[in-house]
Amino acid sequence: MMVLTKTLFHSKIQNLALLLLLFVAISNNASADDGYRLWLKYDRIQNTTISATYSKSFNFIALSGNSDILNNAVKELQTGLTAMLGKPIPIVKTPVINQGGIILTISANGASGDGYSIQMQSGNTVITASKDAGVLYGSFALLRHLQQHLPVEKVVVQSSPKIQLRMLNHWDNPEGPIERGYAGSSLWKWYELPETVDPRYTDYARANASIGINGTVVNNVNASARFLTAEYVHKVAALAGVFRKFGIKTYLSIHFAAPKTLGGLKTSDPLDPEVRKWWIEKTKEIYSIIPDFGGFLVKANSEGEPGPQDYGRTHADGANMLAEALAPFNGVVIWRAFVYKADPNADRFKAAYDEFATLDGKFAKNVIVQVKNGPIDFQPREPFSPLFGNMPRTPLGMEFQLTQEYLGFATHWVYEAPIFKECLDADTYVKGKGSTVATIVDGSLHNYRLTCMAGVANTGSDRNWTGNPMAQANWYAFGRLAWDHTLSPEAIAREWTQLTLTTEPKHVSAISDIMLRSRDIYVDYNTPLGLSRPWTGSHYAPEPWQNRSSRPDWTAIYYHRADSLGLGFDRTATGSNALLQYRPEVSRTWLNAETCPLPYLLWFHHIPWSQKLSSGRNLWDELCHRFYTGADSVLWMQKQWAGVASSIDPAIHSDVTGRLAKQYNEAIWWRDAWVLYLQTFSKKPIPAIYPKPEKTLEEVKKRVNVYLMR
Amino acid sequence: MMVLTKTLFHSKIQNLALLLLLFVAISNNASADDGYRLWLKYDRIQNTTISATYSKSFNFIALSGNSDILNNAVKELQTGLTAMLGKPIPIVKTPVINQGGIILTISANGASGDGYSIQMQSGNTVITASKDAGVLYGSFALLRHLQQHLPVEKVVVQSSPKIQLRMLNHWDNPEGPIERGYAGSSLWKWYELPETVDPRYTDYARANASIGINGTVVNNVNASARFLTAEYVHKVAALAGVFRKFGIKTYLSIHFAAPKTLGGLKTSDPLDPEVRKWWIEKTKEIYSIIPDFGGFLVKANSEGEPGPQDYGRTHADGANMLAEALAPFNGVVIWRAFVYKADPNADRFKAAYDEFATLDGKFAKNVIVQVKNGPIDFQPREPFSPLFGNMPRTPLGMEFQLTQEYLGFATHWVYEAPIFKECLDADTYVKGKGSTVATIVDGSLHNYRLTCMAGVANTGSDRNWTGNPMAQANWYAFGRLAWDHTLSPEAIAREWTQLTLTTEPKHVSAISDIMLRSRDIYVDYNTPLGLSRPWTGSHYAPEPWQNRSSRPDWTAIYYHRADSLGLGFDRTATGSNALLQYRPEVSRTWLNAETCPLPYLLWFHHIPWSQKLSSGRNLWDELCHRFYTGADSVLWMQKQWAGVASSIDPAIHSDVTGRLAKQYNEAIWWRDAWVLYLQTFSKKPIPAIYPKPEKTLEEVKKRVNVYLMR
Known part of the structure; x- marks a missing residue:
C-alpha cells in the first residue's frame, strides 16, 4: 500500500514537473522578448544568493494611505517583486510581522516636492514622501535597484527632482501619423476614444512614471484645432484619466488661430477682448472636463504656424493672453522659441535670440519659454543655444529631441545622453564660471519659479515603442536627466542596460561602450x-x-x-557675427579658428x-x-x-x-x-x-x- | 522513514503545484488576450473527453518530404497540437507506431492544384496533396477542425480552391501610413528592410496561409515609383523570402509613368519601343532578385494616376505592354477597372463598363482585369458591377474591400461576408439563369484561364492587426470565400467565432447573430x-x-x-439609363420603382x-x-x-x-x-x-x- 502510494506520488510529481516544464516551454516560446516591457522587465532573478536575500527582505508591502497613485505604487512593487522572486507578496494595512517588508508612507517630513527617501528601519524598507507621486517614484527607484541586483542595504537614498515639469512632447497628428516619428503610428487612438481606452496607455504611463516624467503633451506642436473642440477634449480626458493615476499631467498643443477657425471670430489678435474672452471660456471648458489639465504648448509664427505677429503683436502678447486664461487654474503656457524668419540675409543661428532676448521680463508668471538645446534644430552636434542665460527674468525650459529626426531614424543606434549632457554642462558664464545651462534650466541661477525639461517623444505604436529597441535608452536617459541632470551618461547607460538587456557585468560594459561612443561615430x-x-x-x-x-x-x-x-x-565678425550672442568667455575660444575645438570648427568658421x-x-x-x-x-x-x-x-x-x-x-x-x-x-x-x-x-x-x- | 518520505513527497507536490499555479497566474496576467494570435489561438482544450480523444489520435507527425512549406506545415501542426493538448508531439520520418498520428504526403494522385484531402487510414490522419502548399492548407484545415472541437472522424474531406489567385492588396504607402487604413501604420518596415526582418512577417504569412491566401500586393495602388528601384526590390525580396515559405507570392503595384520618372525616358507611352524595353529590363531585374515574383497590379488613368490614355492609348495597350515583360516568367498583370472621368454630365456608375467592355478580347493572356464588386466604390450596399458577365473573353478578378473605408473605420462592427456573398451570388443572367458573379470570377462560366479574388487589406501595425478585433473576421471571411465561395456567411461567422472567441455554443450563436445582422444595421x-x-x-x-x-x-x-x-x-431611361448595362432579366425588376427591392430603390430611382x-x-x-x-x-x-x-x-x-x-x-x-x-x-x-x-x-x-x- 505504501509502495503503491509512493509510486502514485512519484507519478504525480513527474506529471506535475512535466506539465510545469511544458508550460514553461510554451510560455517562453510565446514570449520571445519583443521589447514591450522596456526597462520594467522584472525577470526572475536566477542568482539564488541574491534571490534568497531579497526574498528574506520582501515578505509584504504595507500601505496606510489610499489613492490611485499609491495603489499603483503598491501594485507595481507587488508585480515586480512577485515576478523577480517567484513568490507571492501580500499587501497589508499594517505589517503582520515586524521585519522584512516594504512600508510606504506619506509624511510631511518626507522629501520635498516629488522627492522620496528610502530608508532601512527595523529590518523594513521604508519609502517616504510628502506626496503620493513621491511614493510612486520611490517605489520605482527601489525596483530599479533590485533589477540591478544591488544589495538591499545600499538602497538607502534621498532624491528630489531638479526640474519641476519633466515632460514628453508628442508630435502626433490626429489621424495617426507622427511628425518625425519612426516607430509606427500614434499611441493615441483618437477615433476610438473616449469609449475605448487601450490598456497600453497604462503601460505608457507606468514607463514614464518609472523615470519621473510627470507631464505629456499629446498632440503635435503643428497643432490641429481639433484638440480644442469638446469632441476631442473628452477624448483627451480619457487619456488624462489614465495618466493622472501615475502622477502625470496632460497638456495640449494649441492652434493659435483657433478663435477664428474654431470660434468664428474675425481675428485671433491676442489683444482683442473677444479673443481673450474666447480663450478664457475655452480654458474654463477644458478644466471643467480635465480638472488637473496642465496647460498649453505653443508653436507660433514659426514655419507657417499662425501667431501673434500676424497681428503685429509680440510673442509675449500671445503667451500672456493664454497665461491669463490658464492662471486661475494654475495652468502654464509653454511657448516655444523655435522661430526663424524667411530672411535670405539673416543667419538662422541668431533668430531665436534676436526675437526673444528683448522680450525678457515681459512674460506673465505662468509662462515658460521652451528653447531647443541648440540654435538651429536638433543637429547631431550643436553648440548650446545662446538664449540660455540671456533671459534671466523668464523661466527657460529645455527642449531635447528624443526621436531621431536627424539621427538616422530607427536604423542608427545613437545614444543621446551625451547630446543632452553636453548642453546641460555647457558653461554660459552669464554669472561667471559655473553658470551652466543646467543651472539655468533648473532655476538655480536665475531663481526661476517654474522649471521645465521636455523631450520630443520617440514613442509610437510599434510593439517595442521606439522602433529601434536601443532607442528606448534615449527615452530612459531623458527621464533620468530631467530628474537629475548631474547623472552621467555612462551611469545611465549602465543602468538602462542592466534593466533592459543583461546584468552580466562584461556585457553591460561592452554595451555601454557602444552607447557612449555611438553619437561621436554617427x-x-x-x-x-x-x-x-x-x-x-x-x-x-x-x-x-x-x-x-x-x-x-x-x-x-x-x-x-x-x-x-x-x-x-563664418559666424565671426567677418561673417554673421552670431558668436556675439555668447559671453566673451565662451566665444573667445570659438572666435579663433586656431583655438576653436574641432567639433565646432565649421559651425563658426x-x-x-x-x-x-x-x-x-x-x-x-x-x-x-x-x-x-x-x-x-x-x-x-x-x-x-x-x-x-x-x-x-x-x-x-x-x-x-x-x-x-x-x-x-x-x-x-x-x-x-x-x-x-x-x-x-x-x-x-x-x-x-x-x-x-x-x-x-x-x-x-x-x-x-x-x-x-x- | 516511509512517513517522512511521504511527507516529503507531499511537500514536493505542494511546492510544485504552488509553483505551477503561480506560474500560470503570472503568465496569464502577462498575456491577457491582445488579439495578436487571430484565429490561430490553439488554446488548451479544457473539455477532458475531447482532449483525451484527440490525445489518442495525435501522437506523432510523420513527414517524408522536405521543403520550407512542408516544414512550416509540420511546425504549425506541432505548435497547435502541443498547445491544445498540452503534450509534446514528436516529428518522425516514419511512424514509430502504426496508429494515432498525422501523416503528410505529397502524391500525384492528391487533390489538384492547391487542394488537399484529409482521410483516416489505419487509425492515422493522412493529409495528401499534389503540391507542398496543399499539404500546408490541409494542415491548417485539420487544426481549424480541432480548434472547433469537432470529432476526429469527421475531418475526412477533400477540398480545392475555386479561385486560383487569392490575394490581399495592401494600400500601404512607403513612409508608413496606409491609405484608408484604420489599424495603425504599415506592417512593412521599409527603412529597416532588408537587413532587419520583423518576426511579425512570419505571423502575417501564417495567418494568410491558414485561410488559403496565396498572394499579396505589398504597396498602394497609388504607387510610389520607389518600389521599382533596386533599392526597394531588395527590401521587397526580404518579405518575399518569408512569404514563399507559406506558399504566398509577392506582387507590386507599379507607377505607370516610371519609365519617365525613374528611367529618364522622354515618354511612358506603352507603344514606344524604348518604354517596352525599359519594362522588359526592369521586369528581368525584379525576377533576378525575386525568382517567384507574382506580377504587377496597376491603377492607371484613375483619380490622377498616370496611364496609357496620357498617350492616347487604351488600357489594353498599357496592360499588354506589361504582360509582354512578365510573360517569360509566368507573371501576371492585374489591371484595375476602377476608372471614372471627370465628366460633369456622366454617371459614374457607368464609367468602368463604358471604358472596359469594348476592350474585351484585346488583353494579353496573362492579364486579369480586376473589378470592384459594385459600380461605384465599396459602398455599404451596391448592386453588382455590370462589368461582370460582359467581358467573356477577359479574365475578370474580383476586388473586395476589407478595410472599412465606408464602414465606420475601426469603431463600427460590420461583418462583411454578406457584402461579398451578395455580390458573388448575384445572377447576371449573361448565359441564362445561374450565371452568377461567382461563376464568372471562378472562371467556370467563361472558361477563364486565370482567376483572381483580391481583398483590400484591413491589416496594420496595431497589435490585434485590424484595429477593431471583430474586423479580423473580415480578413478571415475573405480568405475562406476566395477558397470556396459556396460557404455561407453564417458558417464562416460561426467558424471564426469558435476559433477566435469562444466555443460555448450559445455564445457562438449570439455572436454570429450580431455579425450576420451587423451590415444591415450599419x-x-x-x-x-x-x-x-x-x-x-x-x-x-x-x-x-x-x-x-x-x-x-x-x-x-x-x-x-x-x-x-x-x-x-434616376438610372432608368428617364435618367442616366445605367440599368441598360445589365441583362433585361436583371434590370427588369430594378427598372420599375414598384418592383425594385427596397435596398436598391434609391440607387435607381x-x-x-x-x-x-x-x-x-x-x-x-x-x-x-x-x-x-x-x-x-x-x-x-x-x-x-x-x-x-x-x-x-x-x-x-x-x-x-x-x-x-x-x-x-x-x-x-x-x-x-x-x-x-x-x-x-x-x-x-x-x-x-x-x-x-x-x-x-x-x-x-x-x-x-x-x-x-x-
Whole structure:
C-alpha cells in the first residue's frame, strides 16, 4: 500500500514537473522578448544568493494611505517583486510581522516636492514622501535597484527632482501619423476614444512614471484645432484619466488661430477682448472636463504656424493672453522659441535670440519659454543655444529631441545622453564660471519659479515603442536627466542596460561602450567638424548638394557653404557675427579658428581646404579621416554587439544585428555622399589609405532620390 | 522513514503545484488576450473527453518530404497540437507506431492544384496533396477542425480552391501610413528592410496561409515609383523570402509613368519601343532578385494616376505592354477597372463598363482585369458591377474591400461576408439563369484561364492587426470565400467565432447573430434604401450636404440628388439609363420603382417624398424608420455582446464593449445628420414615435467638421 502510494506520488510529481516544464516551454516560446516591457522587465532573478536575500527582505508591502497613485505604487512593487522572486507578496494595512517588508508612507517630513527617501528601519524598507507621486517614484527607484541586483542595504537614498515639469512632447497628428516619428503610428487612438481606452496607455504611463516624467503633451506642436473642440477634449480626458493615476499631467498643443477657425471670430489678435474672452471660456471648458489639465504648448509664427505677429503683436502678447486664461487654474503656457524668419540675409543661428532676448521680463508668471538645446534644430552636434542665460527674468525650459529626426531614424543606434549632457554642462558664464545651462534650466541661477525639461517623444505604436529597441535608452536617459541632470551618461547607460538587456557585468560594459561612443561615430560619418543640416527632404540621407528651396535656409548649401576656397559658416565678425550672442568667455575660444575645438570648427568658421588643423591634418584630410573612421567604427559596433549575444534575448539580439548591418550600409553611403560632393570643391584626392567610394556622386544622388519619391 | 518520505513527497507536490499555479497566474496576467494570435489561438482544450480523444489520435507527425512549406506545415501542426493538448508531439520520418498520428504526403494522385484531402487510414490522419502548399492548407484545415472541437472522424474531406489567385492588396504607402487604413501604420518596415526582418512577417504569412491566401500586393495602388528601384526590390525580396515559405507570392503595384520618372525616358507611352524595353529590363531585374515574383497590379488613368490614355492609348495597350515583360516568367498583370472621368454630365456608375467592355478580347493572356464588386466604390450596399458577365473573353478578378473605408473605420462592427456573398451570388443572367458573379470570377462560366479574388487589406501595425478585433473576421471571411465561395456567411461567422472567441455554443450563436445582422444595421443608420456615398472628406461621418468639389462626383449631392420633390438617382431611361448595362432579366425588376427591392430603390430611382413604398410607409417615413431602427439596433448589439461576457477574454470583451458604445454614439449622430438634412427638402415631420434629434443640423455639421480639420 505504501509502495503503491509512493509510486502514485512519484507519478504525480513527474506529471506535475512535466506539465510545469511544458508550460514553461510554451510560455517562453510565446514570449520571445519583443521589447514591450522596456526597462520594467522584472525577470526572475536566477542568482539564488541574491534571490534568497531579497526574498528574506520582501515578505509584504504595507500601505496606510489610499489613492490611485499609491495603489499603483503598491501594485507595481507587488508585480515586480512577485515576478523577480517567484513568490507571492501580500499587501497589508499594517505589517503582520515586524521585519522584512516594504512600508510606504506619506509624511510631511518626507522629501520635498516629488522627492522620496528610502530608508532601512527595523529590518523594513521604508519609502517616504510628502506626496503620493513621491511614493510612486520611490517605489520605482527601489525596483530599479533590485533589477540591478544591488544589495538591499545600499538602497538607502534621498532624491528630489531638479526640474519641476519633466515632460514628453508628442508630435502626433490626429489621424495617426507622427511628425518625425519612426516607430509606427500614434499611441493615441483618437477615433476610438473616449469609449475605448487601450490598456497600453497604462503601460505608457507606468514607463514614464518609472523615470519621473510627470507631464505629456499629446498632440503635435503643428497643432490641429481639433484638440480644442469638446469632441476631442473628452477624448483627451480619457487619456488624462489614465495618466493622472501615475502622477502625470496632460497638456495640449494649441492652434493659435483657433478663435477664428474654431470660434468664428474675425481675428485671433491676442489683444482683442473677444479673443481673450474666447480663450478664457475655452480654458474654463477644458478644466471643467480635465480638472488637473496642465496647460498649453505653443508653436507660433514659426514655419507657417499662425501667431501673434500676424497681428503685429509680440510673442509675449500671445503667451500672456493664454497665461491669463490658464492662471486661475494654475495652468502654464509653454511657448516655444523655435522661430526663424524667411530672411535670405539673416543667419538662422541668431533668430531665436534676436526675437526673444528683448522680450525678457515681459512674460506673465505662468509662462515658460521652451528653447531647443541648440540654435538651429536638433543637429547631431550643436553648440548650446545662446538664449540660455540671456533671459534671466523668464523661466527657460529645455527642449531635447528624443526621436531621431536627424539621427538616422530607427536604423542608427545613437545614444543621446551625451547630446543632452553636453548642453546641460555647457558653461554660459552669464554669472561667471559655473553658470551652466543646467543651472539655468533648473532655476538655480536665475531663481526661476517654474522649471521645465521636455523631450520630443520617440514613442509610437510599434510593439517595442521606439522602433529601434536601443532607442528606448534615449527615452530612459531623458527621464533620468530631467530628474537629475548631474547623472552621467555612462551611469545611465549602465543602468538602462542592466534593466533592459543583461546584468552580466562584461556585457553591460561592452554595451555601454557602444552607447557612449555611438553619437561621436554617427557625427563622424554624417556631420563631422561642425557640419550641419545636410538633410533637406526627408531628413534621412544627407543631400549636401541640395540648393533649391522656397527659402535659402531650407537648402543644404546654406549651412555648409562649400566653395572652391573652403568649407563652413563664418559666424565671426567677418561673417554673421552670431558668436556675439555668447559671453566673451565662451566665444573667445570659438572666435579663433586656431583655438576653436574641432567639433565646432565649421559651425563658426569658413576654413580653407588646405588649412592645417590642430589634429595635424589639413581640413580635407581631416574630413576624410572622420568620414572614413566614422563609417568603419560601425564595424566595431557590430563586433561588440556580436560579442554579447550569449546574454541577450535572441529576438532582440537579432533585431539589433539587422539594424547595425543597415547602419553600416548607410554609413558608407552617407560618407560617400559627403566626400564625393565636397571633392567637387576641394579638388583633392581621397587619402590613399582609404578605399575609393564604389559609387559615383551621381549614383549616390540617385539613391538618395529614391527616398524622396512620393 | 516511509512517513517522512511521504511527507516529503507531499511537500514536493505542494511546492510544485504552488509553483505551477503561480506560474500560470503570472503568465496569464502577462498575456491577457491582445488579439495578436487571430484565429490561430490553439488554446488548451479544457473539455477532458475531447482532449483525451484527440490525445489518442495525435501522437506523432510523420513527414517524408522536405521543403520550407512542408516544414512550416509540420511546425504549425506541432505548435497547435502541443498547445491544445498540452503534450509534446514528436516529428518522425516514419511512424514509430502504426496508429494515432498525422501523416503528410505529397502524391500525384492528391487533390489538384492547391487542394488537399484529409482521410483516416489505419487509425492515422493522412493529409495528401499534389503540391507542398496543399499539404500546408490541409494542415491548417485539420487544426481549424480541432480548434472547433469537432470529432476526429469527421475531418475526412477533400477540398480545392475555386479561385486560383487569392490575394490581399495592401494600400500601404512607403513612409508608413496606409491609405484608408484604420489599424495603425504599415506592417512593412521599409527603412529597416532588408537587413532587419520583423518576426511579425512570419505571423502575417501564417495567418494568410491558414485561410488559403496565396498572394499579396505589398504597396498602394497609388504607387510610389520607389518600389521599382533596386533599392526597394531588395527590401521587397526580404518579405518575399518569408512569404514563399507559406506558399504566398509577392506582387507590386507599379507607377505607370516610371519609365519617365525613374528611367529618364522622354515618354511612358506603352507603344514606344524604348518604354517596352525599359519594362522588359526592369521586369528581368525584379525576377533576378525575386525568382517567384507574382506580377504587377496597376491603377492607371484613375483619380490622377498616370496611364496609357496620357498617350492616347487604351488600357489594353498599357496592360499588354506589361504582360509582354512578365510573360517569360509566368507573371501576371492585374489591371484595375476602377476608372471614372471627370465628366460633369456622366454617371459614374457607368464609367468602368463604358471604358472596359469594348476592350474585351484585346488583353494579353496573362492579364486579369480586376473589378470592384459594385459600380461605384465599396459602398455599404451596391448592386453588382455590370462589368461582370460582359467581358467573356477577359479574365475578370474580383476586388473586395476589407478595410472599412465606408464602414465606420475601426469603431463600427460590420461583418462583411454578406457584402461579398451578395455580390458573388448575384445572377447576371449573361448565359441564362445561374450565371452568377461567382461563376464568372471562378472562371467556370467563361472558361477563364486565370482567376483572381483580391481583398483590400484591413491589416496594420496595431497589435490585434485590424484595429477593431471583430474586423479580423473580415480578413478571415475573405480568405475562406476566395477558397470556396459556396460557404455561407453564417458558417464562416460561426467558424471564426469558435476559433477566435469562444466555443460555448450559445455564445457562438449570439455572436454570429450580431455579425450576420451587423451590415444591415450599419446600412440602416447610414445609407438605407440605396443611398450612397454621403462621405466626402475623410469617409468617416456622412456629410450629405457636401456640395462643393473640383468635380461633381466628389460631392455628396451628386449621389443622393435630394430636392423638394424627392430623393435618389434616376438610372432608368428617364435618367442616366445605367440599368441598360445589365441583362433585361436583371434590370427588369430594378427598372420599375414598384418592383425594385427596397435596398436598391434609391440607387435607381428618384422617388417622391410621399410615395408609398412596398413596406406600406411613404418614402420619408420609411427613411426615418430605417435610420432610427438602425441606430437603435446598436443597442441590441451591445446587449447581445454583454450577454457573452462570461466566455470571452476580458480584455477583448472590454475593448469591443468600448467600440460598441462609440458605434451607438456615432449611429445616432450619423442618423441625425441624414434626417435633419433631408428634412430640409422633405419638409415633413419626423414620425412622432421617434425622439427628436437632440442636436440641430448646424450642430451636427459642426461635429462633422471637427474631423475634417487638418
